[in-house]
Amino acid sequence: MTAIDETFAPRTDPGTGSPRLADVPAPGSPSASAAGGHSLHPDAVAAVMSADHGDAFAVLGPHQVGPGAWEVRAILPEAQGATLVVGEQRIAFDKRHPDGFFVARIASEGRPLYEIEVTFWDGTRRRRYDPYGFGSSLNQQDIDNLREIGTNVVYTVLGAQIGRLDGIDGYRFAVWAPNARRVSVVGDFNEWDGRRHPMRLWQNGGIWELFVPGLKVGQNYKFEIRGPDGTLLPLKADPVAFAAQHPPATASVLQGTSEFAWRDSGWMATRGKRDPRHTAISIYEAHLGSWARVPDEGNRYLTYKELGERLIPYVTEMGFTHIELLPITEFPFDGSWGYQPVSLFAPTSRFGTPDDFAAFVDAAHEAGIGILLDWVPGHFPLDAHGLGQFDGTHLYEHADPRQGFHQDWGTYIYNFGRAEVSTFLAANARFWLEHYHLDGLRVDAVASMLYLDYSRRAGEWIPNQYGGNENLDAINFLRKTNEATYSHAPGTITVAEESTSWPGVSHPTYAGGLGFGFKWNMGWMHDTLQFIATDPIHRRYHHHDLTFGLLYAFSENFVLPLSHDEVVHGKGSLLGKMPGDRWQKFANLRAYFGFMWGHPGKKLLFMGGEFGQEREWNHNQSLDWHLLEDPLHRGVKDAVRDLNRLYTGTPALHSRDTEAAGFQWLVADDQDNSVIAWARQGREQGEVAIVVSNFTPVPREGYRVGVPEAGFYREAFNSDAGIYGGSNVGNMGGLHAEGTQSHGQGHSLCLTLPPLATMIFVREG
The missing domain is CATH 2.60.40.10 (Immunoglobulins)
Incomplete structure (x- = not known):
């Protein structure tokens, strides 16, 4: 799909660069003309023929050589002979250089519009227009x-x-x-x-x-x-x-005018009216090259068309609201997963054509699924055909390796202080959101962009003008890019993968923030994974890993990420991190997902985690879909599906994800029993959900939890349910709140807590 289809406005003045219709040389090139411009200097011909002339238009094309007299010059290395065709006139070219420099003269009152008929050495002929017979179309x-x-x-x-x-x-x-x-x-x-x-x-x-x-x-x-x-x-x-x-x-x-007919006008019309902070966002992160393959055909990739037919219905059935694609901007090395792109405006051809990709996005929107793209503006690879030393100088990257070379990844770093570079990247962000109708960008490695000393020792970086380690050019770039994307593509989101305590990442730029819509909560991910990987007998000593995140949970608009980064490089799978025997591993994983979906913040889960992939992710292999024949794996999948449906259908669980007023601690200090509970409240009166987790393998009866309002609390989710592979301990579908005070609340529930389980209760009536 191309970005333009228009009639170019012809112009004859390319600015203060090379002249259009005169035989004069470019700076530093051999003299292109002699007396009065009526003859051509042999040095100019030699320079053009050796591709060493800086101003070919000064030599090639039509040139006035006298009153009403024009000379047309062309390079035709493949030609035995050539004929100048102007209307009905046919004039033979003279060959002036053995490598194929041809000249013809014609009488004309103005610059002629002509064609050149080339006679090839095999006697065939072909007529074509001369590129040097056209003026500039830029301004x-x-x-x-x-x-x-x-x-x-x-x-x-x-x-x-x-x-x-x-x-x-x-x-x-x-x-x-x-x-x-x-x-x-x-x-x-x-x-x-x-x-x-x-x-x-x-x-x-x-x-x-x-x-x-x-x-x-x-x-x-x-x-x-x-x-x-x-x-x-x-x-x-x-x-x-x-x-x-x-x-x-x-x-x-070369791409032509896209013939793809978008059918998502309804989606696009309503997208700008949504406030993502108050809507449910549950993201399925996918690597298209390994979500599923075709083993019977050489383990080939699925195409964009096949992914539209299989991935989108799967995500829809699972209740996710968005698919986040690992980078599909064309990249040379499969093992980079797309994070070292070369062609930022081209969807990778691994899965089909640009129009095929557009059809994939269109199908997602038709199914009610948004598409996010992992976007990489922080660095780029060293491949010879890429941006590095593009014109023989450090054009896109800093020349000084202390600023321009990323030591961890062996890549170049963009020079954000060069206006053309920042404009190039910001335009690329707009391109994906506007031309391919994508619904947001997750911006990779933002921390590496913000800090001049990121992953560098003393002496390996250059301070900013004030002596600090902040990359002021990158900050300006990120702010302006966010402003542009939200201005031109309302309803889309930008999400920062930012792993430090940089303040205001998801705050608006007018308030001093970076202007992102959301930020990955890397601290929550690290702390809670550390807790859930701990043997239950020791969890009482790590209870703060569950509660600490609520100290800052509303300082940013957070996404809770369990991303691909947590299941690679020897980290194992999510299921593999769980302690205990096989039953306990699955129970822990289900309980952890319940805890995550009940926690404030939007959700992100990398593919395979939703059914308990056992091995570490391998980008060269399909996910292990055969595991779904096992009831325990199928139970995890069903639990995630039901969590998504409960989350998206329950305003108390999503409408105030980013507001402290939507959260209330109920049980935060029962570290001895590894029990934790809180209330989530929606924007309307009476919208209440209670989340209770028991992270020990001990069932607990008669456990009282205070609740903020009277009413019936339906047990909407229980990760220990038998349908998920649990022991089926629960509360008979729900309870009425009693008038007994507890945990500072006027009402309470007397609960049975299943082992290694999370329950979510939704107030009704």
Whole structure:
């Protein structure tokens, strides 16, 4: 799916860069003309033919050489001969250079619109328009806007844009490479020959551009760049490519106008009216390459179409509200899981075409499921075809490795202080939300962006202008990007993976915050996993791991994450972290999920956790779906499904997730019994849910818990229910609150607490 389909406005002034219709050289290039511009200097021809001329338009194309006299020059290395065609006129070209430099003269009162008929060595002929017969279609305002964070000009101006110029169909290529000596577009349409399509430079902005008529959707291309010192760089993929080849191939791919017809207008119309803080958000984090594979066909990936047919119905049946995709921005190495992307504007071709991905999103919206994308603006890989030293200089990254190289991941760090770089990244955020209708971005590794000394020892980092360790440029970038996304895509969310105590991550920028909608609660995840992994006999000494998170639970808008990071690199699976025998492991996991779904904060669970995957996640294998033949695994899956349905259908459990007024401790200090209880309250009077967890394998009868209101409390969830594989200890479906005071409340419930279980009671009537 492309970002533009328009008629380009023809212009003849590319700014203060290369002239359009005169034989004058580019700075530093050989003299392109002699007396009066009527003849062409051999050095200029030699420079163009060796792809070492910085201003090909000064040599190629139509040039006025006298009153009413024009000379048309073309590079045609593959031609035996060529004919200039202007209307009914046919004029033979002269070959002026053995490698294929051709010249023809024509009388014309104005700049001629012409075609060139090429005769190949096998005698075949083909007629085509000359890219150098067209003026520029850019304007200075577009180029100036490439320095304005929040605009969309990056993906409407740069890249390979399909359109019409002077009534002719073609692609306009534009790329930012301000320090390059020469840039050419190369591809399978010109034998990857950098001499054939050198580009025009707009010096006010450093943009190289060229309109190439007659290209076809699906053709491959890259940019050939000669650096400022004359070095020919490895071929570079287009930073704004809308599609890319399937890795390990690395070329960008031409896209046409999308024919995909969106059917999610209803979803999009209502999305902006939602307040995500007050709605249920339960996220299923998925790695598309390993959610499920096709073992009978070489263990291949599912396609976007197949994922739409299988993953979306599964997520819907399980009651999740969103799918969060590990990065699908095209990336070269499978083992990076997408976190080292190269083509930020291209959905990975591993699973299909850009339109196939759009159809996947559309199907999700039709099913009532939102799509979030893991987005990686903090760093990028060193692959030769990527952004590193893009024009022969450190263009996208800092030159100093103390600022520009990430030691942990062996990647480059974006130079957020360069306006064009921040504009590029912010536009990419808008692109996914607006063009692919995505519903939010989870921003990866925010902490590494905020701190100049992140994972660095003394002497390995450079303080900011005030001597501090805060990355002021990154802070400005994040704030402006959040402002732009919420302004242009209302109803979407941005979520920060931020692991420190940085204040105000999810506070609005006008209040001094970073402007994210939500923040992952990494402290909650760490503490509670540490508690649940402890043998129950010792849990009384770790009770604070359950309660500490409530000291700061409402300082940010939190998402509670049990992500892929907790089931890789030797950490084992969630089920594998649980202590005890097999029955206790499953009981612990179900109780932990009940505790999580009853806790304030939105929910996120990585795939496989919902049915108790036993082994650690492997990106090269499908999840172990055969485990669902086991009643205990099936019981975990059913418990998560019922928790999601209860959470989304009970306002008390989600409408005040981010408000302290929606939470009330009931039992916080019973560490001896490892029992914990609280009340959740909705925005309307009487909306009350009670969450009670018993994290020991001992059933407890007659355990009294105070409740804030009278009424009948239905036992809406019990992780020990027999249908989940539990011992079926419970409270006969619910209890009426008694008038006995307890825990500072005027009413109470006298409960039977199942072993290693969480119960959720919902007040009715």
